[in-house]
Amino acid sequence: METSLLYRNLPSEKLVQELGTDKDGEEYIQHFIQQRIPHHEARFGQYLNIEKTGRKKLRTPRKAANLRKKQVLSAADKKQLKLFDIPEDQQKYKLYEPLHHLWLAYMRDCLRIPPISAQAQGIKLLKCDLHGSFMKVTKSTCPTYIGMCGILLQETKNTFKIITQTDQLKTVPKANCEFTFVVDELVVTIHGKHFRLKSSERALKGKIKDKITIDM
Amino acid sequence: MPRLLYLCENINFIVPNANIKLEKVEVMLPGCESLPDVIQDISPDLDSYYLVKRLPVVELVKEEFVKEILRKGHFTGISVGTRVDNHTVVAVLPSGHLILSVDKDLYQELGLSGKPSKYTGRNATRFVVEIDLFNANHSNGKKQYNRVLWSLKDRLNLTFNFIFSWEPINEEKVNFMQLTRLWDKYVLEDLSIVSHTIQKTQTTVVPKLSHNQSLVSTPGDGQDVSSIYEYIGTISCDANQVGGPGIYSSSYTCPEPCEEVKGITCQRWSGLISSEKIKQLLKALRSFVKSDAFVPWAALTVHGFDDSPVSWWRKEHGFHKNGCNLYTILILPDDTYWLYMAIGTNDECP
Numbered sequence: 001m002e003t004s005l006l007y008r009n010l011p012s013e014k015l016v017q018e019l020g021t022d023k024d025g026e027e028y029i030q031h032f033i034q035q036r037i038p039h040h041e042a043r044f045g046q047y048l049n050i051e052k053t054g055r056k057k058l059r060t061p062r063k064a065a066n067l068r069k070k071q072v073l074s075a076a077d078k079k080q081l082k083l084f085d086i087p088e089d090q091q092k093y094k095l096y097e098p099l100h101h102l103w104l105a106y107m108r109d110c111l112r113i114p115p116i117s118a119q120a121q122g123i124k125l126l127k128c129d130l131h132g133s134f135m136k137v138t139k140s141t142c143p144t145y146i147g148m149c150g151i152l153l154q155e156t157k158n159t160f161k162i163i164t165q166t167d168q169l170k171t172v173p174k175a176n177c178e179f180t181f182v183v184d185e186l187v188v189t190i191h192g193k194h195f196r197l198k199s200s201e202r203a204l205k206g207k208i209k210d211k212i213t214i215d216m
Numbered sequence: 217m218p219r220l221l222y223l224c225e226n227i228n229f230i231v232p233n234a235n236i237k238l239e240k241v242e243v244m245l246p247g248c249e250s251l252p253d254v255i256q257d258i259s260p261d262l263d264s265y266y267l268v269k270r271l272p273v274v275e276l277v278k279e280e281f282v283k284e285i286l287r288k289g290h291f292t293g294i295s296v297g298t299r300v301d302n303h304t305v306v307a308v309l310p311s312g313h314l315i316l317s318v319d320k321d322l323y324q325e326l327g328l329s330g331k332p333s334k335y336t337g338r339n340a341t342r343f344v345v346e347i348d349l350f351n352a353n354h355s356n357g358k359k360q361y362n363r364v365l366w367s368l369k370d371r372l373n374l375t376f377n378f379i380f381s382w383e384p385i386n387e388e389k390v391n392f393m394q395l396t397r398l399w400d401k402y403v404l405e406d407l408s409i410v411s412h413t414i415q416k417t418q419t420t421v422v423p424k425l426s427h428n429q430s431l432v433s434t435p436g437d438g439q440d441v442s443s444i445y446e447y448i449g450t451i452s453c454d455a456n457q458v459g460g461p462g463i464y465s466s467s468y469t470c471p472e473p474c475e476e477v478k479g480i481t482c483q484r485w486s487g488l489i490s491s492e493k494i495k496q497l498l499k500a501l502r503s504f505v506k507s508d509a510f511v512p513w514a515a516l517t518v519h520g521f522d523d524s525p526v527s528w529w530r531k532e533h534g535f536h537k538n539g540c541n542l543y544t545i546l547i548l549p550d551d552t553y554w555l556y557m558a559i560g561t562n563d564e565c566p
Contacts, residue, residue: 139324146327147371216324 086153086161091169096132096151103132107183125188126206129199130155130181135162138189139178141216148172155199176216238292240486240519241494242452243501246422247511249479250415254504258496260409265381265488267296267405272375273306274368275399276314279356282349284394285382286312292490293380300523301342301535306376307525310491312350317525318343327367335534335562344525344532379407381488409487414454416480421470423447425513425548443471445544445556448515452482475512494518498545505549517544527563534562 078084110128111121136149148170154161160172160179172179174192181188191214197206241260245252251259275281276293285291286308293308305317317333318326323343330345353360368374382395396404423444447470494516501514520527522539533541538560546554 141324143323143327143329146325147366 084154086169091163092167093151093163093165096153096163099132100134100151103130104183107133111183111186121186126208127203129203131199133181135160135179135181137172137177138180139216141176145172145177157198158196178216238489238491238494238518239521240484240517241489241497242482242484242515242517242519243497244448244452244480244482244515244517245501245504245511246420246480246513247477247508248481251413251481251483252504252508254500255483255497258493258500259411259483260485260487260489260493260497261411263381263490263493264406264408265379267407268378268380268399269403269405270375271378271399271402272369272373273314273316274365274373275402276306276308277347277349277364277368279354279361281398282312282354284398286349289382289384290490290492291380291382292488293378294488294521294524295376295378297377298523299535300525300533300539304374304376305523305525306374306378308380309526309530311530312348313530314347314349315525315530316345316347318345322372325372327371328364333534334532334564335536342534379488381490383490383492407487409485409489412484412486414452414480414482414484418479420451420477420480421474422451422477422480422512423471424473424475425546425554441554441556447471448544448546451480452484452517454482477512478510498547501547502551505547506551511549513549514547515544516547518542527559528557531564532562534560536561 073081073083107128110124116124130152131154133152134149135152137145137147140146148162148164150162150164150170152160153163153169158174160174162170162172164170174196177192179190179192181190191212193214193216194208194212195202243251243255245255290310291308292310293306295304295306298305300317302319304319304322305315307315309315316328316330318330320341320343323330323345326345328345328347330343332340333342333344336342347364348354351360354364355361425444498516501516505511505514520533520541522535524533524539524541527533527541533539539562540558540560541563542558544556546556548554
């Protein structure tokens with residue numbers, strides 16, 4: 001039977017128009033990434049490069065056996081890719097003021113409607129998202145951190161990334177620090193020592209043990 | 217183990233100003249029945265010191281104060297009623313340093329960097345913050361200055377009752393106009409230095425000191441330097457020394473060799489005394505001992521505050537079972553001196 005009746009190759013010109021390229025396979029993926037994340041083009045392209053290079057410069061790709069596991073980027077990969085970094089031109093305090101107002105509205109929603117007891121408020125606060133809050137470091141074993149304040153942009157497992165009013169992005173470790181933020185009349189103090197969870201994990205299973213000390 | 221240490225040095229020149237905070241001064245003159253005029257003229261009780269109530273620490277840090285008061289004289293000050301092992305102690309030295317001895321909670325809130333105290337072991341519970349007020353960076357507009365002002369004023373408004381003494385360099389009389397103008401919101405009280413005299417008019421026995429005496433002390437030997445010091449101490453405490461034969465309690469005798477003198481005068485002044493005054497006293501005593509044949513030697517004892525955060529050479533001072541930091545200078549007629557220093561447990565050997 002003639003296969004040409006059953007199927008035909010896709011018209012190449014149309015494909016090229018749709019996809020924007022006539023490259024194939026790996027080259028296509030590289031091109032795709034470059035289109036979407038322009039400033040990461042060099043790095044990601046290198047990542048896909050199968051040639052073995054020195055460990056210091058690049059990570060070697062995962063072996064086939066490991067591919068069965070969930071493919072998550074490790075901390076070293078993230079650092080190298082700079083996916084979670086905020087570029088310099090976006091490190092302006094004014095850009096994030098609307099975020100802060102959004103967050104305030106979200107917090108009011110969370111804590112007020114319906115009216116709840118202080119204990120329940122406490123539980124809710126544990127689970128709520130703090131991105132956009134105006135945090136201030138009130139106590140710390142390291143004196144230079146004391147007094148730092150700004151809008152929270154990123155929360156990692158062990159740090160808070162805050163942008164100060166002087167447009168500086170500061171990374172403050174949670175351990176050995178106490179933070180304070182204000183929502184209308186409510187003043188909340190966070191003991192960083194007991195808050196060392198990723199914000200996503202905290203929202204799901206945020207539980208503080210009963211016997212805790214507030215000494216740093 | 218808590219310990220007390222006595223040091224003795226035989227020196228030929230005046231010990232330079234060691235920045236100790238001075239609470240009491242004692243002068244002992246064997247061979248005199250009353251305090252000679254030379255010493256009387258420069259006695260510390262002619263000076264006075266001042267108490268300021270509820271003074272915010274930030275006032276001691278402001279640039280105006282540093283320029284007009286600190287740089288133009290010898291300003292010594294310490295906070296009153298605060299203990300160096302429990303509370304926060306503030307001290308200002310003539311060299312322009314502000315020393316804050318704080319506990320852990322305050323240090324973690326204050327925002328100024330300091331060092332942990334040497335006397336608290338691994339888990340530091342006390343910290344010492346030192347601010348150099350004469351530093352070029354401590355001026356209006358600079359980051360360091362703003363940070364210091366912010367943490368002392370806006371962050372935690374620390375206030376204390378403070379005693380101080382100020383001697384301007386270029387003026388004869390103390391001109392308090394500038395100070396009262398700067399601190400017009402606060403209550404300034406005039407305090408006088410208290411003096412106390414012990415006089416013995418009968419002939420007493422005192423140790424005979426010679427400049428080539430060995431300073432290596434051998435306990436039990438009557439000639440050693442520590443027993444001389446002890447004997448001088450008994451005189452200054454006005455202790456009843458001699459029991460006499462037949463009495464069960466042992467009698468305390470003067471260490472050999474000794475000589476008889478007509479009488480002893482022991483004068484004590486207490487209050488905040490500046491180190492400049494000590495220098496003057498030392499000079500006067502030195503010339504007096506040389507000139508008067510009846511006076512074999514003179515002793516000048518200086519006591520520091522128990523709760524002072526600093527001791528000799530700006531080293532840290534702590535309070536364990538006692539906070540003694542004192543020194544005695546024995547002035548001999550041939551221009552030599554013996555220096556005794558007594559240090560407590562929480563002190564560094566100078």
